[in-house]
Amino acid sequence: MSQIFHHTANYIAKMSLVLLAALLLFAGWVMDRGSRSDFVTRAEMVREQPVPFSHAHHVGGMGLDCRYCHTSVEKSSFANIPPTKICMNCHSQIWLTSPTLEPVRASFRDNTSIRWTRVHDLPDFVYFNHSIHVAKGVGCETCHGRVDKMALTWQQNSLQMEWCLNCHRNPERYVRPREFITTMGYQPAGDQEEIGRKLVAEYHIQNPRTLTSCNTCHR
Amino acid sequence: MRTRFQLGVLVLSVAALAACRQDMHDQPKFIPLRPSTFFSDGRSARPIIEGTVARGHLDEDTAYYTGKDANGKLVAEFPFAVTKEILLRGQNRFNIYCTPCHDYTGSGNGMVVQRGFRHPPSYHIDRLRNAPAGHFFDVITNGLGAMQDYSMQLTPEDRWAVAAYIRALQYSQEASINDVPAAERAQLGQGAAK
Numbered sequence: 310m311s312q313i314f315h316h317t318a319n320y321i322a323k324m325s326l327v328l329l330a331a332l333l334l335f336a337g338w339v340m341d342r343g344s345r346s347d348f349v350t351r352a353e354m355v356r357e358q359p360v361p362f363s364h365a366h367h368v369g370g371m372g373l374d375c376r377y378c379h380t381s382v383e384k385s386s387f388a389n390i391p392p393t394k395i396c397m398n399c400h401s402q403i404w405l406t407s408p409t410l411e412p413v414r415a416s417f418r419d420n421t422s423i424r425w426t427r428v429h430d431l432p433d434f435v436y437f438n439h440s441i442h443v444a445k446g447v448g449c450e451t452c453h454g455r456v457d458k459m460a461l462t463w464q465q466n467s468l469q470m471e472w473c474l475n476c477h478r479n480p481e482r483y484v485r486p487r488e489f490i491t492t493m494g495y496q497p498a499g500d501q502e503e504i505g506r507k508l509v510a511e512y513h514i515q516n517p518r519t520l521t522s523c524n525t526c527h528r
Numbered sequence: 529m530r531t532r533f534q535l536g537v538l539v540l541s542v543a544a545l546a547a548c549r550q551d552m553h554d555q556p557k558f559i560p561l562r563p564s565t566f567f568s569d570g571r572s573a574r575p576i577i578e579g580t581v582a583r584g585h586l587d588e589d590t591a592y593y594t595g596k597d598a599n600g601k602l603v604a605e606f607p608f609a610v611t612k613e614i615l616l617r618g619q620n621r622f623n624i625y626c627t628p629c630h631d632y633t634g635s636g637n638g639m640v641v642q643r644g645f646r647h648p649p650s651y652h653i654d655r656l657r658n659a660p661a662g663h664f665f666d667v668i669t670n671g672l673g674a675m676q677d678y679s680m681q682l683t684p685e686d687r688w689a690v691a692a693y694i695r696a697l698q699y700s701q702e703a704s705i706n707d708v709p710a711a712e713r714a715q716l717g718q719g720a721a722k
Contacts, residue, residue, distance in 0.1 A: 371639045372628075380681045384558075421660070422571055432554075433554060
C-alpha cells in the first residue's frame with residue numbers, strides 16, 4: 310500500500326504548529342491593543358449633542374471658571390451638568406435669536422430637561438467622587454485634558470482602571486496646589502515630583518496601598 | 529457527542545460572561561441625571577416640593593438668611609464678624625461667579641458684558657457705596673434686573689462672603705496712600721519695578 314502523504318507533509322505539519330502558536334500570540338496582541346484602543350474606550354471621540362456646546366468658546370475664549378457651570382464639583386460626587394437656568398444667565402440676552410440655542414430656550418420655557426449625551430460614563434461598579442479629587446489637588450485638566458481647546462467635547466483619557474491606577478499609585482506625579490484646580494495649561498513652578506510630594510503630605514493624601522485597595526473604588 | 533457538549537458549554541459560558549459584563553456596567557439603578565421612563569418628565573430625581581425644609585435648615589435667623597430684618601428692611605451691617613478667611617472665600621467665589629459680568633474690580637466690564645450683556649452698575653458709585661450690606665446679599669439671593677439669582681450656586685455663607693468681598697473691593701478703589709501703614713509704604717511700587 311502506497312503512502313497517502315508525500316514526505317514533505319511532515320514539514321507542513323510541524324510548520325503549521327509554529328504558525329498556530331504565532332497566530333495565537335498575534336490574536337492575543339490584537340486583543341490587548343484593541344481593548345485599550347480609542348475605538349473601545351471611546352476616548353477622543355466627539356459625542357453628538359442637542360446643542361453643539363463649545364468649551365473652547367466658553368472656557369478658552371470667555372475665561373469662565375469650570376465651577377461657574379459645574380457648581381457641585383467641590384461638594385458632590387457628581388460635577389453636575391448645569392441646569393438650563395445657568396445657560397440663561399447669559400443667553401437671556403446674548404445670542405437671543407440664534408436657532409442653535411433654540412433647544413436651550415425651549416427647555417427654559419417648558420421646564421423640560423435638555424437630553425445631553427453623556428461623555429464620561431464610568432461603569433456602574435466604580436465608585437467615583439469628584440469632590441475628594443478636587444479637594445486633594447487633582448486638577449480638572451489632569452483627567453479631562455485641555456477642555457479649553459475642545460470645540461466639541463470628548464473624553465480625553467481611556468477611563469480604564471489601569472489609567473486610574475497611574476495616579477493612585479503615584480499621586481505626587483499629578484497633584485497640583487488647590488488654587489490651580491481649574492487652571493488649564495498648568496505648569497508646576499519647579500519640579501513636579503518635589504512639589505507633588507509636599508502636596509501629598511500637606512493634603513494628607515493617603516498612601517498608595519490604601520489608594521489602590523480594591524474597595525477604595527469598588528464598594 | 530462529548531466534544532459537542534463541551535463546545536456548547538463553552539459558547540454558553542462566554543455568552544453568559546458577556547451579558548454579565550453589560551449588566552454590571554449599566555446596572556438598573558439611578559445615578560445623578562440618569563433619565564427614567566417611569567416619570568413623565570423623563571427625570572429620575574424628583575424636584576423638591578416648594579416650601580420643603582431640609583433637616584437642620586429651619587433658617588430662623590432672618591437677618592442671616594434673607595439679609596433683611598424682621599420688618600423687611602435690609603440689614604445695614606454684616607450679621608457676623610468679617611475675618612480674613614471670609615474675605616478670601618468671598619474673593620474665591622466672586623472670581624468664579626461674578627467676574628464674568630462685574631469683572632475683577634467690580635466696575636462691570638466683564639467678558640460677558642463686552643459681548644453684549646447689559647452693563648451692570650459699577651460697585652464704585654455712591655448709591656452702592658452707601659448701600660446696606662444686606663443689599664448685596666439680597667441681590668445674590670433673588671437677582672436684580674438682568675441678573676439671575678445665584679442662590680443655587682452660592683450658599684448663604686458664601687453669599688455673605690461675596691458681599692463682604694464686594695465691600696473690600698469698594699474700599700480698595702477709594703484707598704489713598706494714608707491708608708497704608710507708614711512702615712509699609714516703601715514696599716509700594718516695588719512689585720512693578722521688579
